[in-house]
Amino acid sequence: MFTKNNKTPEAAPPEPAKVVPAQDAIRGAATKTAARAASIICADMKINGSISSEGALQIDGIVDGDVSATDITIGASGQITGEVKAEVVKVKGKIRGSIRARKVELETGAHVKGDIVHSSLQIQSNAVFEGQVKHADDPLRETGPQAASESKPASASLGSGFGISSQPS
Numbered sequence: 022m023f024t025k026n027n028k029t030p031e032a033a034p035p036e037p038a039k040v041v042p043a044q045d046a047i048r049g050a051a052t053k054t055a056a057r058a059a060s061i062i063c064a065d066m067k068i069n070g071s072i073s074s075e076g077a078l079q080i081d082g083i084v085d086g087d088v089s090a091t092d093i094t095i096g097a098s099g100q101i102t103g104e105v106k107a108e109v110v111k112v113k114g115k116i117r118g119s120i121r122a123r124k125v126e127l128e129t130g131a132h133v134k135g136d137i138v139h140s141s142l143q144i145q146s147n148a149v150f151e152g153q154v155k156h157a158d159d160p161l162r163e164t165g166p167q168a169a170s171e172s173k174p175a176s177a178s179l180g181s182g183f184g185i186s187s188q189p190s
Contacts (some may be wrong), residue, residue, distance in 0.1 A: 060090075064098045071103070078107075080114070087118075097130055106161065112148075119152075121160050 059077035062068060066082035074090035081096040087103040095101060099114035110122040112131040120133065123140040127133060127148040136152045138160040144150060 059092070059094070062099070064096075093122075095131075108161075123160060 057076050059079045060074055062072075062078070062080045062082040062084065064081040067085070068082065069085045071086040072078070072084060072088045072090075076090065077092040077094075078088065078090040079094050079096060080088070080099040080101065082098070083100045085102045087106070088101055089106040091107060092109045093105060093107040094111045095105075095114040095116060097113045101114075101116045101118065103118045104121065105116055105118065106121045108122060109124045109126075110120055111126045111128060112120075112133060113128045114130075115132040116135060118135045120135065120137045120139070122138075125137055125139045125142045127142075127144045127150055129145045129147045131145075131148040131150075133149070134151045136155070137150075138155045138157050140157065140160055142154060142156075
């Protein structure tokens, strides 16, 4: 087992074997979505067009187009004109368009003008929201919002006690 002979071919192969697993570990960590940091659209950037990501996305700049990702955060200086679609959407900035997400958080200072389809919705004080809200078990399903002409008349759902009448006067 131990010899004084330095010409044994077994001494050289162990070194490459030690290096290869380390390289494989680095490659494996780089491909995991949990190990990746969020992609960032900085405050000095303006994008015209849609953005799609399989990971997290931080938007501090301006996006004129639809945005979809797993987790989207719109920073205080962030602005989006278009549909926002993700598992989780946190808004501190401005959105002009619809939001479809399982969890939506409108934080203080947020301005949203558009409809929200959600499973969970949280609106903090001093957040501004103009639009309609609809709860859905699966808000990411590809069905569009129901047009106003297809919905029930206001008098049918609210009753005449609210002074709303669907008959012409």
